[in-house]
Amino acid sequence: MPVLSLLRQGSPLANAQCQRDVLERDGQAGIPSFQATLAGHGVVSLTSRYLTSLQVNVGKLCNQTCGHCHVDAGPDRRELMTKENFLHCLRLLSESTIQTVDITGGAPEMNPLFEWFVTEVRRLGRHVIDRCNLTILTAPGFTHLPQFLATHQVEVIASLPCYLEANCDAQRGDGVFQKSIEALKLLNGLGYARENSGLKLSLVYNPVGPSLPPNQQQLEQAYRDQLRQRFGIEFNHLYTITNMPISRFLADLLQTGRYAAYMALLVNSFNRDSIENLMCRSTISIDWQGNLYDCDFNQMLDLPLIDKLPRHISSVQITDLENREITVGRHCYGCTAGAGSSCTGSLVRD
Numbered sequence: 001m002p003v004l005s006l007l008r009q010g011s012p013l014a015n016a017q018c019q020r021d022v023l024e025r026d027g028q029a030g031i032p033s034f035q036a037t038l039a040g041h042g043v044v045s046l047t048s049r050y051l052t053s054l055q056v057n058v059g060k061l062c063n064q065t066c067g068h069c070h071v072d073a074g075p076d077r078r079e080l081m082t083k084e085n086f087l088h089c090l091r092l093l094s095e096s097t098i099q100t101v102d103i104t105g106g107a108p109e110m111n112p113l114f115e116w117f118v119t120e121v122r123r124l125g126r127h128v129i130d131r132c133n134l135t136i137l138t139a140p141g142f143t144h145l146p147q148f149l150a151t152h153q154v155e156v157i158a159s160l161p162c163y164l165e166a167n168c169d170a171q172r173g174d175g176v177f178q179k180s181i182e183a184l185k186l187l188n189g190l191g192y193a194r195e196n197s198g199l200k201l202s203l204v205y206n207p208v209g210p211s212l213p214p215n216q217q218q219l220e221q222a223y224r225d226q227l228r229q230r231f232g233i234e235f236n237h238l239y240t241i242t243n244m245p246i247s248r249f250l251a252d253l254l255q256t257g258r259y260a261a262y263m264a265l266l267v268n269s270f271n272r273d274s275i276e277n278l279m280c281r282s283t284i285s286i287d288w289q290g291n292l293y294d295c296d297f298n299q300m301l302d303l304p305l306i307d308k309l310p311r312h313i314s315s316v317q318i319t320d321l322e323n324r325e326i327t328v329g330r331h332c333y334g335c336t337a338g339a340g341s342s343c344t345g346s347l348v349r350d
């Protein structure tokens with residue numbers, strides 16, 4: 001079956017296999033394997049160090065259907081983490097010194113156990129990040145959430161791919177920009193991004209098309225000027241993230257005939273300095289079913305941890321996960337291009 005048809009099918013397994021096949025075929029087009037490029041820069045294998053962050057994907061349900069979404073999330077998805085797997089996450093956390101729980105989705109707040117889980121993680125004294133799409137904070141049934149997040153001192157990292165309405169809506173859907181501005185004002189009103197409040201609010205930018213993000217510091221200043229002058233909005237940081245050649249963005253690249261050029265851009269922009277801080281070296285990613293991955297992107301490609309390691313959170317110890325070899329592939333070029341890319345933005349500062 002043609003690749004695009006499979007990608008559109010929505011069957012997660014067929015989809016992941018199909019994406020891996022596309023990335024694998026690159027070898028025939030002369031694009032080196034990621035391992036070969038690492039070796040060429042003196043890195044025999046990529047290994048993790050001590051873990052600082054547990055990234056928990058609590059489900060694929062979302063109130064939006066963004067064009068670049070690497071999770072393929074949307075309102076019709078039904079995959080949600082169960083209480084049993086949340087409890088495994090809490091067990092692993094309590095047995096470790098991991099300081100941060102980074103909750104993502106979908107729209108993580110749509111998992112009915114989101115607020116309970118946040119409360120339990122905070123009870124353990126750990127920091128919580130909510131990867132929020134902003135619009136959920138103004139959706140019917142969820143308007144209490146801004147106050148909940150503030151009360152529990154949850155850091156909010158929110159997607160806002162542009163400070164211009166047309167660009168933002170083109171990527172995330174009609175009306176998303178205005179709802180996002182409304183949500184940011186609500187968060188500011190509760191103290192987010194205000195001095196000495198302890199409430200952190202950061203924004204995420206990713207390019208609209210197949211290009212690398214611009215300089216993070218300069219773009220942050222432009223966002224700050226625009227949002228402050230036009231809307232009186234404040235935030236702490238802007239994180240620039242490279243679009244990964246997977247899921248909906250991969251389908252779009254293939255459909256528009258831009259896949260080869262984008263991969264060439266990523267490979268030719270390989271930056272050795274980004275390797276030190278790759279997020280897979282300090283994070284473990286858990287899917288809604290409790291399966292373990294080196295990162296959210298490997299999760300979407302269904303690329304498991306290396307063979308000898310436990311695959312499920314129910315049977316893992318923290319010592320299994322430190323100093324582990326990381327499973328890599330050609331999609332990893334998305335993390336090492338230019339200034340590098342991670343869930344907290346660029347990896348190499350100017």
Ligand code: SF4
Pocket residue numbers: 062063064065066068069070071072073074105106107133159
């Ligand atoms: S808001 Fe986030 S999870 Fe939801 S569709 Fe958009 S990118 Fe995907």
Ligand code: SF4
Pocket residue numbers: 278279280281294295296297298326327328329331332335
């Ligand atoms: S995609 Fe990025 S974070 Fe994931 S394993 Fe590759 S380099 Fe690491």
